[in-house]
Amino acid sequence: xxxxxxxxxxxxxxxxxxxxxxxxxxxxxxxxxxxxxxxxxxxxxxxxxxxxxxxxxxxxxxxxxxxxxxxxxxxxxxxxxxxxxxxxxxxxxxxxxxxxxxxxxxxxxxxxxxx
Numbered sequence: 001x002x003x004x005x006x007x008x009x010x011x012x013x014x015x016x017x018x019x020x021x022x023x024x025x026x027x028x029x030x031x032x033x034x035x036x037x038x039x040x041x042x043x044x045x046x047x048x049x050x051x052x053x054x055x056x057x058x059x060x061x062x063x064x065x066x067x068x069x070x071x072x073x074x075x076x077x078x079x080x081x082x083x084x085x086x087x088x089x090x091x092x093x094x095x096x097x098x099x100x101x102x103x104x105x106x107x108x109x110x111x112x113x114x115x
Contacts, residue, residue: 001025003032011107012040016047021057030060037064041073044106048079053087065097074098076106 005014014036021029036043045061065075078100080088088094100106 001028001032003029003036005036008103008107011042011044011110012036013044013046013103013107016045016050019049020052021050021060022052022054023056026056026060029057030063033060033064037067037071041068041071042110043068043073044076044078044100044103046079046103047077047081047084050084051081053084058087058091058093061097062093074110076100076109078103078106 001017003014003017005012007013014033016029018025018029043064045064061075061077068075076098079102080099085094085099088097088099098106098109100109
């Protein structure tokens with residue numbers, strides 16, 4: 001899957017390119033997002049296309065966060081639909097991830113260097 005991304009200052013904003021992130025494609029997404037995790041310490045994942053996520057998809061986001069944290073970086077999520085947000089809240093991951101309404105808000109959440 002092709003992950004489209006843009007640089008906003010020193011922050012990379014990447015769009016999750018699927019409507020469903022589940023067991024059928026979580027491995028592919030994890031593989032395709034890996035180069036972004038290696039090359040960046042400040043990453044925003046835009047989930048505005050995502051309508052469904054299962055435990056496999058959540059696991060990929062946790063893996064991304066751990067990898068970035070290990071390199072002194074951070075991950076922020078934005079554009080979450082109500083359905084996806086409900087899943088994050090159900091398993092209490094909204095307390096683990098920094099979730100913003102828009103990509104602009106997520107970029108600003110990294111601080112003044114991001115502008």
